[in-house]
Amino acid sequence: MLPNPRRRPLRAIVALFAAIAFALLLMPAPSSAQAIGYVHVKVVKAGLVIGGGAGSGVLSYRGRSYPFSLSGLTLGITAGATIGRLDGWATGIRDISDFAGSYSSVGGGFALVGGVNGVQLRNQKGVTIVLRGAKAGLELAANIGAITIALK
Numbered sequence: 001m002l003p004n005p006r007r008r009p010l011r012a013i014v015a016l017f018a019a020i021a022f023a024l025l026l027m028p029a030p031s032s033a034q035a036i037g038y039v040h041v042k043v044v045k046a047g048l049v050i051g052g053g054a055g056s057g058v059l060s061y062r063g064r065s066y067p068f069s070l071s072g073l074t075l076g077i078t079a080g081a082t083i084g085r086l087d088g089w090a091t092g093i094r095d096i097s098d099f100a101g102s103y104s105s106v107g108g109g110f111a112l113v114g115g116v117n118g119v120q121l122r123n124q125k126g127v128t129i130v131l132r133g134a135k136a137g138l139e140l141a142a143n144i145g146a147i148t149i150a151l152k
Contacts, residue, residue, distance in 0.1 A: 037061035037090040037099070039129055046081035047074065051143065059090060059099055066096060067152040072105070076143025084117050084135030092126040096151070099127055103147045121147060 038060040045053030051074040059066040093099055103121035121129040 035062050035093065037093055039086075039088050039090050039131060041070065041086045041131060041133075042084070043070065043086065044081075044083050045074075045139075047141075048079055050075055051141070051145070061090075061093060061096060061099075066099070068100070068149050069152060070147055070149045072103075072145050072147035074105070074141070074143040074145030076141070076145075080137060080139030080141075082117075082135040082137030082139045084133055086117060086119070086131035086133035088129060088131035088133075090127055090129045092128050098123075098125040100149050100151045101125060101127075103127075103129065103149065105145045105147050106143075117141075123149075 039057060040060075041055055041057035043053050043055030045051055052072070053074070054069070054071045056067065056069050059068060090099060101123045103123045105119050105121045116132070117135045118132045119130075121131075
């Protein structure tokens with residue numbers, strides 16, 4: 001029995017795709033590839049129209065932990081004082097030094113003894129941090145601000 005001439009091109013295409021897939025598997029990952037960092041923060045803040053806060057946290061990035069401190073000012077609807085624990089993630093990190101710096105923020109929250117908080121931060125190096133979590137105290141906040149993060 002003679003081989004079907006229609007199957008030869010199909011076999012060639014399958015072999016070509018298999019070779020490409022194998023070559024892609026062998027390629028090393030670029031060293032500048034971005035990875036997601038996980039962020040845990042404890043922060044204390046207070047204010048009336050203008051607010052201030054300070055805290056500390058840990059960035060878990062590529063299997064290592066990097067402690068950091070943060071401080072900042074906010075402007076907007078701010079009244080009260082709270083203590084909060086926030087968790088989230090950081091994206092856009094190419095090098096660990098990209099994480100430190102000045103961030104602009106947009107956030108808000110509410111607490112009457114206990115409450116919720118959320119904030120999104122972005123720095124000039126393209127790093128974005130999104131945080132959410134619980135807080136305790138008395139506060140109503142919807143504001144913009146500037147936050148400085150320093151690696152310890």
